[in-house]
Amino acid sequence: MADQSTYSNTTDILETRIKELVRDIKSVEIDRDRVKDYICLLVNPDDLLRVMETIANWDEIPMNYLRCITGIDQLTHLEVVYIFASIPGPGGLAVVARCPRKDGVLPSVYGIWETADFQERETYEFFGVKFDGHPDLRRLLTHEEMRGFPLLKDYPKGGDPDDLKAMDAFLPEGWLEQMQIEKERLQNWLQDEIAKRTET
Amino acid sequence: MGLIEKELPPGVLTTTIDTVINYSKKYSIWPMTFGIACCAIEMILATSPRFDLARFGAEVFRATPRQADLMIIAGTVNHKMAQNVRLLYDQMPEHKKVIAMGSCAISGGPYAGTYNVVQGVDLIIPVDVYVPGCPPRPEALLEGFIKLQELIAQESMAKV
Numbered sequence: 001m002a003d004q005s006t007y008s009n010t011t012d013i014l015e016t017r018i019k020e021l022v023r024d025i026k027s028v029e030i031d032r033d034r035v036k037d038y039i040c041l042l043v044n045p046d047d048l049l050r051v052m053e054t055i056a057n058w059d060e061i062p063m064n065y066l067r068c069i070t071g072i073d074q075l076t077h078l079e080v081v082y083i084f085a086s087i088p089g090p091g092g093l094a095v096v097a098r099c100p101r102k103d104g105v106l107p108s109v110y111g112i113w114e115t116a117d118f119q120e121r122e123t124y125e126f127f128g129v130k131f132d133g134h135p136d137l138r139r140l141l142t143h144e145e146m147r148g149f150p151l152l153k154d155y156p157k158g159g160d161p162d163d164l165k166a167m168d169a170f171l172p173e174g175w176l177e178q179m180q181i182e183k184e185r186l187q188n189w190l191q192d193e194i195a196k197r198t199e200t
Numbered sequence: 201m202g203l204i205e206k207e208l209p210p211g212v213l214t215t216t217i218d219t220v221i222n223y224s225k226k227y228s229i230w231p232m233t234f235g236i237a238c239c240a241i242e243m244i245l246a247t248s249p250r251f252d253l254a255r256f257g258a259e260v261f262r263a264t265p266r267q268a269d270l271m272i273i274a275g276t277v278n279h280k281m282a283q284n285v286r287l288l289y290d291q292m293p294e295h296k297k298v299i300a301m302g303s304c305a306i307s308g309g310p311y312a313g314t315y316n317v318v319q320g321v322d323l324i325i326p327v328d329v330y331v332p333g334c335p336p337r338p339e340a341l342l343e344g345f346i347k348l349q350e351l352i353a354q355e356s357m358a359k360v
Contacts (some may be wrong), residue, residue, distance in 0.1 A: 139351070146279075158314065159315035163315070164279075183320065
């Protein structure tokens with residue numbers, strides 16, 4: 001079993017540090033009810049970099065491990081969530097930054113945690129948030145020719161037709177139509193065959 | 201056959217060129233070393249001593265498309281991968297064959313109707329044999345191989 005006393009002690013330190021942070025930067029709000037066992041800090045995008053630099057350099061429990069960056073589409077605005085852990089101390093800290101749904105810009109935290117490189121690229125390609133100061137903001141997992149941001153809730157189900165057309169541009173002219181006809185022919189053949197075999 | 205063979209010395213058989221060529225073709229299928237997702241694990245297992253793909257003459261997995269006759273699409277093909285699959289297919293010499301292994305390669309499978317997965321690899325390249333399953337057992341892949349051999353046996357040089 002883990003050393004219970006050390007854990008509760010570092011949790012106390014975390015509470016103290018958060019109190020200091022809220023005292024220094026007035027715009028930070030604390031939300032404890034959003035996720036169980038997590039303390040969420042709602043941060044104004046203008047103060048984001050200041051908050052990040054502060055928590056990365058906290059005494060005793062520096063948040064030196066950026067676990068994950070992801071986004072949430074709240075329909076009225078986007079939320080970019082940074083989840084942290086501290087190697088010597090406890091985890092359970094999340095920073096939430098709000099930005100507009102279209103053409104949102106946030107400062108990049110690549111200068112503080114280098115692991116943000118791929119995670120910011122991923123958040124960019126799925127939600128369209130631009131990270132100002134990122135060294136190489138390209139799409140990471142999806143096709144280079146894609147223009148839409150697929151994890152936004154208004155992205156068409158089954159893919160944007162324009163995106164699909166751009167991604168299939170490597171195929172020869174008329175190939176897809178031909179293959180679709182061939183596929184239908186196969187399916188008809190299969191149905192006939194099933195009907196024939198069930199009769200006998 | 202009977203009439204001619206009576207004229208020939210014992211031990212000499214007559215056959216057609218198609219039969220001989222198809223016989224050698226179907227027992228020397230060289231697949232490409234090419235696994236995309238979890239179905240590749242079953243494909244690898246099919247070559248292991250327990251299932252032994254070598255019984256059907258297909259144990260030589262080639263590391264280059266230029267030496268391979270068979271491409272096994274073992275896994276989910278997404279749009280970023282599709283152009284590479286097509287490129288590899290175009291590099292293979294004739295006479296090339298394709299097996300679509302598993303639901304993802306056949307129709308998108310669990311990812312049907314999503315934005316990033318090709319809805320069946322037969323939209324990108326022509327497929328000869330479909331092996332359904334999620335993932336198919338190695339025995340199912342072997343069955344697919346035997347079907348492919350049957351297909352090859354029906355081919356004729358005159359038609360191609």
